[in-house]
Amino acid sequence: MTTAREDRRRTFDALPAGLAPESWWGRAWVAALEERARDSARLARGRTYALEGHVDAVTVTPGRVVAYVRGSRPRPYRTSLALTTFAGEEWEALLEEVAADPGQLAALLDREVPQALSGALLPGRGDLIPNCSCPDFARPPCKHAAALCYRLARLLDEDPFVLLLLRGRGEREVLEDLTRRNALHAARERPAAEPELPGVLARTAFARRELPPLPVPLPPPAAPGHPAACPDDPAAPDPLALDQLATDAAVRAYALLTTGADPVAGLTPWQDAARLASAHPTSGLTGTARGLYRELAGATGRSTTELARAGAAWRQGGLVALTVLEEAWDPPAGPFDRARPALLAAGEGTFRPHRNHLTSGSRQLRLGRDGLWYPYESSPATPPVWWPAGRPAADPVAALAGVTGGPPTP
Incomplete structure (x- = not known):
């Protein structure tokens, strides 16, 4: 869990070169800086420093931003920005305004600065005080402090809670305060008595009782339906x-x-x-x-x-x-002992047994495990290929009745 001390001190690594701020509050920070600066040349040089990545890691605490900025000399300069923090009553007014407005609260939870807070959060005249260890202190901000201002605009672009930290409070304590205030607003808006809604108690709805019988299902159709015709489309x-x-x-x-x-x-x-x-x-x-x-x-x-x-x-x-x-298998002798004489008596000829098969020339009967005889006939290939050739029957003579002995149709 983040402690209160950690919540009020944040350090950000150096950003790669390039990229100007894109959010409206990041651009507004830059505009506020440029409107109050007295030397446009220093600002232009500072913007170049920021875009070229001259600003190292930035540390933000309530009312203060500190970073080392690399200039034309080998040793970087220690540069800082001071911003007036809010007093207790100012925080009270700001947080109460956000908690009372669902739109502002939703925007802040989405990590966006509500437009209505721009006047309160962004620096006014005399709020932002730059300081730098460089020898150029005649007309602040110097180019190193300006570079830090532009770099801070990109930080605000990524995390608007940095702006709130500069004004005195960290992200966790702001969100906890807003959660408490939002709950109080919701409690005040809740009616004193719950409205009477039509319905029944759950124990009454789920009590055991006699239910009417289900309706008789519709009879099934006589046969499966036919699918719609599909067009022949390439x-x-x-x-x-x-x-x-x-x-x-x-x-x-x-x-x-x-x-x-x-x-x-x-x-x-x-x-x-x-x-x-x-x-x-x-x-x-x-x-x-x-x-x-x-x-x-x-x-x-x-x-x-x-x-x-x-x-x-x-x-x-x-x-x-x-x-x-x-599957070939070894049936008991009884079915074969009865089938072969019956086939011979019916004039079908002599059948040679092998496992569950009885074969005579190009005709064959196979005994299934269900006790039925399955007729087969062979193709003229060598060795012969046996094909199913009719319906099975319990009587081997009846099963062989439809087998002609000619080549089967695949």
Whole structure:
């Protein structure tokens, strides 16, 4: 915490050369100096000294500014300015004026000097007394004292409370006095009795009571809505991608509304990419959605062919079917013991078992962990690439009914 002694003594480092004051009070300080000076040549030389950075660190105490100013000789001169400080009744009048005027108080708290205080704070005739250790004391101020005056104007520009300190009081004690006076003004302006406002006590408002039942919610729509058509504008995003995102958002919102569950929750990026690709059958490699397939495949580190197979699996049965495509496992012997004779009796031929797969030529059945048989058919590639080829079924013969054995359509 700043002590009262520290509050009434401040030292400022030397400023770099250049820069004239910009605030109105900094310019007013310079104007007051120039109006009262008797030698314009000394002022001009002092202004040059200040702009060239000849003034070293400045110490400000009530009624006094001291600094060393470097002139034409190697040894700097000790230069000071004395300013008349305010008496107790003058401070009382000034602080009461500021506290009673919200505009002046706000300006001072924003570190600005209110215009109304310019006459009281700025030096009047005979207020500012310069002193310097240089031999030029015939017609004050000398150029060194003038340089300090110009340097002080820049200090006031940065911190207007320096002006109040020169008049006798530090920043902390001024602000504490204004806070106390402002509280007294607010108390005097507060009405004696609080006005009666309509309302109820908080304990009454929050008391336990019976509430009316909530209204019956509106029935959900029969199906998700269709998004608006997006124009094909070269400067706009891909309309197909926008349509895909809008449609997907509508389907997810409909699922949340009707079931309370998000169908996408918990999916990995690859699983979600397969779900999005499944909305565009037969278009992953050759159709208008190939750009979408490229972006989805690139984002997941897969090829477009892998994504097309995953999308086909998703259309076959969602996440479970995608797992069947990507995961081989060792089921119990019972399902295979029943499935192979049933297929042979139905004229489908002999199927060779391997883990959860039954394969015959270009046709294949895969047993999922859900107990359903998922039909597949192979492409003519070597080695063959297996593609989902129909809907799963609990009966292996029924699941194989739609598989022709020809090359699949991606």
